[in-house]
Amino acid sequence: MTLPRAQLLTAADRFGTPLYVYDAAELDAALARVRSAFGKGRVYYAMKANPNLTLLRRLRAAGVGFECVSAGEIARAEHVGASGDALLVNGPAKSAEEYAAGARLGATFIVDRAEEAALLPPRSKALVRVNPALAVSTHDHLATGAASSKFGVTPEQAPGVLRALRAAGHDARGLHVHIGSAIRDASDFSAAFARLAELRPQTGELEVLDVGGGWGVDADLLGIAQAAWGAATVFGAQLWVEPGRYLVARAGTLLTRVVGTKRTGRNFLLTDAGMTELLRPMLYGAQHPITALWDDPQPAAARERWDVAGPACESGDLLARDVSLPSPRPGDLLAVGEAGAYGASMSSSYLTRSRPAEALWDGTGWTLIRRRETPQEVWAAEVPS
DSSP, X not given: OOSOHHHHHHHHHHHOSSXXXXXXXXXXXXXXXXXXXXXXXXXXXXGGGOOOHHHHHHHHHTTOEEEEOSHHHHHHXXXXXXXXXXXXXXXXSOOHHHHHHHHHTTOEEEEOSGGGGGTSOTTOEEEEEBOOOOOOSXXXXXXXXXXXXXXXXXXXXXXXXXXXXXXXXXXXXXXXXXXXXXXXXXXXXXXXXXXXXXXXXXXXXXXXXXXXXXXXXXXXXXXXXXXXXXHHHHHTOEEEEOXXXXXXXXXXXXXXXXXXXXXXSSEEEEESOOTTTOOHHHHHOOOOOEEEOSOOOSOGGGOEEEEEEOSSSOTTOEEEEEEEEOOOOTTOEEEEOSOSSSSGGGOOOGGGOOOOEEEEEOSSOEEEEEOXXXXXXXXXXXXXX
């Protein structure tokens, strides 16, 4: 939690809950840490982490490009002024619409399979995504560099895909690797970069080596950067990186109010936010720090342990299990930390719930950057409405 309690209470009172709040200073600080570690490496924000237009404009003004994996994300990038070398188009199953939009904007395509050499628009810029087939220290659903993952081509296939792209008239600029998300062990990245460096005799020098992102918020960025630059040097290549969660996770907090409690063999603290606001705990067991924002007259030893449960009719609708908290009352406020990434972007209207509002603290005041939907807006696209 990066913002003081008083500011969080003010935001919840002003905009209601569930509410996502973001600290602009923490977003800026995370970007500064990335640039300090990676030096002259080019930074692309993995937009899927959080595509709010206000955040995108702030990053674009700071010179950050965007990695997009859908036509909608490409449209957002264009809306905030990104094109050409500020735009990457990724994804294992790109649509005709995505190829056309990327080509129109002069984007570099990240080629995920050999067949794309024949699918890319004429004279496209491209990188070949390599799956190093490594065991990675993260949840299986986040391990995109594992042998069982659907992403990329094998190291053995990569040189041939580069040749096929060039034979088809494309500008095959280099290689790409992204081994997963929320990875804290720098040695996982070192192993992946070393696996790519082994391809140098088959590929020759390259213009670009894109080493993706996926660094945990506590990861050793300097160690990862050193390994990345070592591999880029082998190819004589520019270094590109694609942080997503690292840039926005700690900048964001989900505010939720206590609805009530329930004791049925376990202590349940019921909140107005759940899986429709923050899916990560249910989707892949993500653990978020949870802070009580009410006065606590109890000594820590007297606190009870609670399962923080949302309002959906799903047994898995839990924000956290076994959390030590002071005695809660209806209306008390909880702060769910490290929620700036894959929180609002994965929120849904399941149960015709309105997706949460979002607000930004810029150091001087709060700005609403996404208003809460009404039920009518949730069903507005249904025909006939």
